Amino acid sequence: MRDPDTVIDIHTHPMLDDRPILGVPHPPEAYLQLYREVTLLHAVALVMAPRNDLSRTRRLNDQVVELGQSSRGRFVPFGSVHPLDGDAALEEIDRVAGAGVKGLKLHPNTQDFDVADPAVERVVRRAAERNLPVLFDAYSPFDPAQPGKFVRLAMTVPEARIVLAHALGPRFPELVVFGILARYPWWKRQVWVDVSAMAEMYAWSPYAEPFAWSLRQVGIDRLLWGSDWPLGDPLRSLEALEALGFDRRERRAIAYSNAAALLGL
Numbered sequence: 001m002r003d004p005d006t007v008i009d010i011h012t013h014p015m016l017d018d019r020p021i022l023g024v025p026h027p028p029e030a031y032l033q034l035y036r037e038v039t040l041l042h043a044v045a046l047v048m049a050p051r052n053d054l055s056r057t058r059r060l061n062d063q064v065v066e067l068g069q070s071s072r073g074r075f076v077p078f079g080s081v082h083p084l085d086g087d088a089a090l091e092e093i094d095r096v097a098g099a100g101v102k103g104l105k106l107h108p109n110t111q112d113f114d115v116a117d118p119a120v121e122r123v124v125r126r127a128a129e130r131n132l133p134v135l136f137d138a139y140s141p142f143d144p145a146q147p148g149k150f151v152r153l154a155m156t157v158p159e160a161r162i163v164l165a166h167a168l169g170p171r172f173p174e175l176v177v178f179g180i181l182a183r184y185p186w187w188k189r190q191v192w193v194d195v196s197a198m199a200e201m202y203a204w205s206p207y208a209e210p211f212a213w214s215l216r217q218v219g220i221d222r223l224l225w226g227s228d229w230p231l232g233d234p235l236r237s238l239e240a241l242e243a244l245g246f247d248r249r250e251r252r253a254i255a256y257s258n259a260a261a262l263l264g265l
């Protein structure tokens with residue numbers, strides 16, 4: 001019996017078209033088969049919109065909504081738009097919100113945009129108006145100022161719920177800024193941190209303790225567990241939470257209840 005044995009995986013990439021991430025197909029069923037000991041409740045399925053290709057963007061979004069329906073809610077659909085698609089991106093947010101997505105995924109590296117671009121603020125604002133949290137891939141080897149840009153974005157659109165995936169990667173010590181911000185009454189604590197990929201990377205490393213300490217500065221109630229499957233191994237990344245020193249109650253919050261509250265599940 002695993003502990004916790006009911007989880008919400010905030011970060012998965014089931015293959016919905018013919019483009020595998022690592023060269024090997026990773027259909028949604030392959031993910032579900034990994035869970036023999038875990039009573040999996042839900043996994044957030046992410047897609048990523050290309051730029052200037054609205055028909056493919058719509059197709060991806062339709063496919064992820066369809067996955068949510070065909071899996072009877074085991075997969076929770078997050079849609080995507082390209083911020084630099086302008087008004088078309090805003091219209092697509094309205095459309096997918098109506099179609100039942102539970103959030104948006106944006107990826108500054110892969111989609112090749114700057115977090116400080118005003119177009120990003122517009123997309124995040126519209127998502128907030130549609131009550132959709134926005135999950136960002138939050139590590140860029142090419143933009144050292146990116147962590148501060150996320151803070152600025154959260155301050156500019158305080159009503160938005162923002163998830164920073166991968167805990168800022170190797171820039172995780174900068175997570176301490178969220179502990180500092182939390183001292184101010186005007187800071188709404190609308191930023192969550194997803195530990196996917198990095199928990200597994202650091203749990204058995206010399207960085208385990210500093211990583212766990214940095215996560216605690218964000219607050220246990222703002223941490224989310226994710227596997228980044230197929231890039232990460234869901235069972236090993238669950239074990240990583242324990243190896244990082246989170247106790248039972250904390251693991252339940254990180255791997256289940258925080259996400260349930262965020263997603264309204």
Ligand SMILES: [Zn+2]
Binds near residue numbers: 011013228
């Ligand atoms: Zn990912």
